Amino acid sequence: MxxxxxxxxxxxxxxxxxxxxxxxxxxxxxxxxxxxxxxxxxxxxxxxxxxxxxxxHDRSSRPHRSPRRTPTALEAQVLRRRREHRIGPLRLAARTGIAASTAHRILQRHHMPPLAACDRATGEPVRRYEHSRPGELVHIDVKKLGRIPDGGGHKKLGRAAGRKNRTGTGYAYLHTALDDHTRLAYTENLPDETAPTCAAFLTRATAWFAARGVTVQRVLTDNAWAYSKNTWRQTCQDLGISPRWTRPWRPQTNGKVERFHRTLLDEWAYQRPYTSESERQAAFPGWLDWYNYHRPHTGISGQTPASRVTNLSGQHT
The missing domain is CATH 1.10.10 (Arc Repressor Mutant, subunit A)
Incomplete structure (x- = not known):
């Protein structure tokens, strides 16, 4: 160059x-x-x-000889400790007696990916995928969220008073359907996660996506009890949808909706102290609208989910 x-x-x-x-x-x-x-x-x-x-033509400026380069045996030790313990340059430097910058250069020289790009369980690089068209795959999952008692929970009242005030509040079950290509999300707050509830949610989610020009072809869920029953399978068959399930103990396969739920918690559920569950739920439709139509999504190069659906952003007011 x-x-x-x-x-x-x-x-x-x-x-x-x-x-x-x-x-x-x-x-x-x-x-x-x-x-x-x-x-x-x-x-x-x-x-x-x-x-x-x-x-x-241009030649590399790299020297022909590097007499002070880190010995091969020491480099092998750094790489072995990285694979076994999955630690970064600073901790590798402490364990091998070299500078952190040297450990970083060794990892770069051998094309070791950053820890943030590796699977936490296996240490292998995360394999990312994205379907090419809206509706080819929709991720579905349920987030169980403790309800806020009237008067507020521990974030509003403090730990001691909040603990006394939370008796009998129960849980909210947030059912989410998220399109793999666009990251467009549809979420409902439902009373449980039983098979009939999940099946009814799928029917409404399919209709919601269809109203926005997205035809759901496949759905991906975990292996929860509700998604393995005949009720779920029959509903998928009636809607013309092919059901898929993640491998057991591998929630990363359904990572897009898992990541959406983390965003949901950070930017809505725990974003500020609420005085009641009804107050928090009243704020949810506005947040979801902002997420779908106005919030830049880092997973799709700063675009909004709606912008990846044909003409959808233009239909929204």
Whole structure:
């Protein structure tokens, strides 16, 4: 790759070198003609004279020898500890007696991915995927969320008073359907997560996506009891949807909806102290609308979910 400030391209270097080597121009005349220094003209002429056209391309600035490079055995030790303990450069440096910057360079030299890009359980790089069209795959999951008692919970009243006030509040079950391609989300607050409730939610979610021009083809769920019953399978069959299930103990497969629920908790459920569950639920439709239509999503290059559905952003007011 040519440096952006380089005065000569490979074509210009060839012309300069030919003027000196083949046409017999003096170096100073060639340097003045091509507006480069005398040493630059001499370098390209020398390379052309000894290596031909191939010598006019940029060369790596890496030295031929690196006598102070970290020994191979020590590099192998750093890589082994990284694989076994899944730790970063700072802790690797403490365990191997080298500088943290040296440990970082070793990891980079051997193309080791950052810990943030690795699976926590296995240490293997996370394999990301995305379906090419809306509706090809919809992720479905349930988030169990403790209800806020009237008067507020511990965030509003403090730990001691909040503990006394929470008796008998129960749980809210947030059922979410999230499109894999667009990240468009549909969520309902339901009283339980039984098979009939989940099946009825799927019917309403399918209709909601259809009203926005998205035809659901497949749904992906975990292996919860409600999703393994005949009620769920029959509902999928009636709607013309193919059901899919994640591998047991692998919630990462359904990671998009899991990540949505984490965003939901951070930006809505726990975003501020609420005085009651009804107050928190009243704030949810506005947040979900903002998420779908206005919030830049980092997983899709800063676009909004609605912008990835044909004409959907234009329909919204």
């Amino acid at each position: 040519i440096h952006r400030n380089a005065p000569l391209t490979p074509t210009g270097r060839l012309r300069l070198a030919q003027c000196v080597v083949e046409d017999g121009w003096p170096l100073r005349r060639a340097a003045e003609r091509f507006q480069v220094s005398h040493t630059t003209a001499a370098r390209w002429a020398h390379r052309y004279r000894h290596h031909g056209t191939a010598g006019l």
